Amino acid sequence: MPSYSPALTAALAAIDEDAFVRRTDGTLVAQSSSQQIIADLINRLDLQPGMTVLEIGTGTGYSTALLAHLAGAEGHIVSVDVVTELVDRARTLLPAHGYPNTTVLRADGVQGAPEHGPFDRIIAWATAPHLPAAWITQLAFNGVIVAPIALAPISKSGIGTRIRLTDDTTPYIDQLFPAGFVEMHGQELDQWLIPPYGIDVACRDDTGRASWLSSPWLRSPEQYLQGQHLLDNLATKRREISGPLEPGEPAADFRAWLLTTQPDGLTTAALGDPTWRIGHAHPTGAALTDTRTATTMITAGDPDAIDVLLTWTTRWRDTGRPGLADFGANLTAFHDGWTVSAGVD
Numbered sequence: 001m002p003s004y005s006p007a008l009t010a011a012l013a014a015i016d017e018d019a020f021v022r023r024t025d026g027t028l029v030a031q032s033s034s035q036q037i038i039a040d041l042i043n044r045l046d047l048q049p050g051m052t053v054l055e056i057g058t059g060t061g062y063s064t065a066l067l068a069h070l071a072g073a074e075g076h077i078v079s080v081d082v083v084t085e086l087v088d089r090a091r092t093l094l095p096a097h098g099y100p101n102t103t104v105l106r107a108d109g110v111q112g113a114p115e116h117g118p119f120d121r122i123i124a125w126a127t128a129p130h131l132p133a134a135w136i137t138q139l140a141f142n143g144v145i146v147a148p149i150a151l152a153p154i155s156k157s158g159i160g161t162r163i164r165l166t167d168d169t170t171p172y173i174d175q176l177f178p179a180g181f182v183e184m185h186g187q188e189l190d191q192w193l194i195p196p197y198g199i200d201v202a203c204r205d206d207t208g209r210a211s212w213l214s215s216p217w218l219r220s221p222e223q224y225l226q227g228q229h230l231l232d233n234l235a236t237k238r239r240e241i242s243g244p245l246e247p248g249e250p251a252a253d254f255r256a257w258l259l260t261t262q263p264d265g266l267t268t269a270a271l272g273d274p275t276w277r278i279g280h281a282h283p284t285g286a287a288l289t290d291t292r293t294a295t296t297m298i299t300a301g302d303p304d305a306i307d308v309l310l311t312w313t314t315r316w317r318d319t320g321r322p323g324l325a326d327f328g329a330n331l332t333a334f335h336d337g338w339t340v341s342a343g344v345d
């Protein structure tokens with residue numbers, strides 16, 4: 001078991017996970033994250049007794065219970081979710097399991113919870129497209145945010161960030177770490193196969209399996225039609241070849257480097273199965289690899305798309321295979337918050 005703070009270890013031992021993640025008929029609540037992922041993010045939050053916390057993405061309420069345990073009777077957790085049924089469920093479960101120090105609201109977490117701040121800590125379980133201004137406005141002096149935030153303007157580009165505010169206005173990032181969560185959505189989702197953010201072309205086959213592509217070059221009317229044709233080719237005329245990585249090379253670092261450098265034509269995708277892919281696509285060809293091992297590519301159309309992905313791989317290897325641990329991160333202000341960028345220090 002990874003090592004967590006003594007207080008978090010005690011909270012994990014004290015709370016019955018099943019009471020939150022399972023419904024009364026024994027089925028799992030769809031919006032559960034694994035205990036290890038939840039503990040990893042909470043461990044980074046440095047939550048102390050007596051603190052006030054904003055949680056974005058109540059889900060099962062399990063993470064809310066852990067936060068409430070750590071904050072103690074003098075602390076308070078305000079937790080928001082866009083799914084009314086989950087909000088109602090958590091409002092009943094949390095006090096029944098000894099956590100009256102919680103307020104659960106139906107709200108879009110991008111706005112925070114302005115009437116309930118300021119918050120000593122903010123934690124999110126869904127990927128924000130950028131760091132929202134509202135979170136910083138509602139964060140107390142010396143506050144900490146732990147949240148997945150998109151590194152690129154494409155779907156499935158989230159990484160974990162820890163953000164600190166040590167003066168009144170200027171937040172900074174002091175940690176980057178892997179974190180794959182659903183993108184934030186302002187409304188309840190009615191399907192799970194197509195992500196709620198950054199999808200440029202999408203289709204479903206006869207059995208309902210979804211395929212999609214996400215890339216800035218697809219965002220013009222002419223390119224959109226070519227993108228649809230390309231997606232159709234990937235679904236019906238695809239080839240599978242090995243590469244771009246050798247077994248054992250760090251695929252998570254390669255993905256992080258691609259998202260950080262954002263070379264022209266960087267594209268994310270899913271192609272009829274639950275595997276997220278990343279690689280190169282242009283109007284007449286694509287080469288996309290899985291994000292877990294990156295040892296097989298799915299390709300269609302122009303073979304030069306494969307060459308592009310292999311060239312990127314050579315550049316990554318030549319610079320020493322950097323990954324999240326090697327990157328420093330920056331926040332750049334824009335009208336509604338800050339965008340996150342990263343690079344080798």
Ligand SMILES: C[S@@+](CC[C@H](N)C(=O)[O-])C[C@H]1O[C@@H](n2cnc3c(N)ncnc32)[C@H](O)[C@@H]1O
Nearest residue numbers: 031033057059060063081082109125126184185
């Ligand atoms: C991974 S799940 C929940 C994780 C949770 N802490 C758990 O394991 O029980 C993410 C949750 O974020 C919620 N969510 C997504 N976008 C949101 C938004 N804009 N505001 C608030 N909640 C959001 C989803 O409805 C979902 O319940």
